[in-house]
């Protein structure tokens with residue numbers, strides 16, 4: 515117990531602050547025992563190229579392909 519600040523910052527407060535995870539992990543969501551893709555992949559570039567969510571449509575940052583969401 516030599517670490518300073520441990521008592522000053524309770525772990526409860528730390529847990530509330532959720533780190534915004536960046537990277538590929540944000541593109542997946544694990545449900546039970548299967549992995550769900552949160553974003554579609556580009557049909558031009560193939561799987562592995564995720565498309566960005568732009569509200570009513572998805573766009574591929576790689577080739578610029580735009581796909582509208584189906585309501």
Ligand SMILES: [Zn+2]
Nearest residue numbers: 556559574577
């Ligand atoms: Zn693409």
